[in-house]
Amino acid sequence: MAFGMCATLSTYTSQNQAGYYATVAPAWELSFMTAIYLAGGISGGHLNPAVTLTMSFWRGFPTRKCATYILAQVIGGITARGIAYAIYHDSIVQSAVLNNVSQAKSPARQAMITAPKVFVHPVLAFFTGFLGTAILMGVIMALRDDxxxxxxxxxxxxxxxxxxxxxxxxxxxxxxxxxNPARDFGGCLVAVMAS
Known part of the structure; x- marks a missing residue:
């Protein structure tokens, strides 16, 4: 998560000089792919509470382990965002100064906090997140089906x-x-602590 977050911060704090929207997506792809390869043998690659809960409901993952896994995922999300914030702290401050706003209102906020655009209705934002998570979980379930x-x-x-x-x-x-709720919660918590 830290690599994906750093790529996102690089794009937003540089005002698209060090990346743009379409380069953020493959950065997240490679970050999650690497994490799954690293943790797959130990934990089954559970990086997302939605994965853990779905595997518990439909694939026999032990329910007693869910709380521990989800706690580890949330701690991982907070740690990853904290590391990314520390690495990009000076860039975040510079971005806020250049835009004559506080850090909480700088372009870096879009990288730290997942929130709908101002013109997007909350119901549509919820449905979009629900749909994306459902597709992700459907594909993961299909990949695990022999x-x-x-x-x-x-x-x-x-x-x-x-x-x-x-x-x-x-x-x-x-x-x-x-x-990924753990990633989202981690980003919000770090952003609140930093402001």
Whole structure:
């Protein structure tokens, strides 16, 4: 998450000089793909509370482990955002100064907090997030279904990474590309602590 967050902050604090919207999506793809490859053998690659709860309801993941996994995911989200904020602190401050606003109102806010654009109705923002998460979970469930011709254990993270890119490019403009509650909560908490 820290890599994806840093790529997003790089884009927003540089005012698109060090990246743009379409470069943020593959950065998140590669970040999540790498994390799934790193944690897949230990935890099954659970980086998202939606994954943990879905696997508990439909794939036999032990319910007693859900709270521990979700707590670890939230701590990971907070830590990743904190690291990204620390690395980009000077850029965030500079962006606020150049725009003559506080840090909380600088362009970096869009990178730290997933929120709908001002013109987007809250119901539409909720539906967009729900749809993106549902698609993500449907594909993950299909990848884990042996009767569905899965691509193989070594390719699942790659397919999920590609899907994350597509979801961000297709659905993130109006409400941000957060289909992971742990990532979203972590960003909000770090932004509140930093302001």
């Amino acid at each position: 009767t569905n011709a899965p691509p193989g254990a070594r390719m699942q993270a790659f397919v999920i990474g590609i899907l994350i890119t597509v979801l961000i490019l297709a659905l993130a403009y109006t409400r941000g590309g957060c289909f």
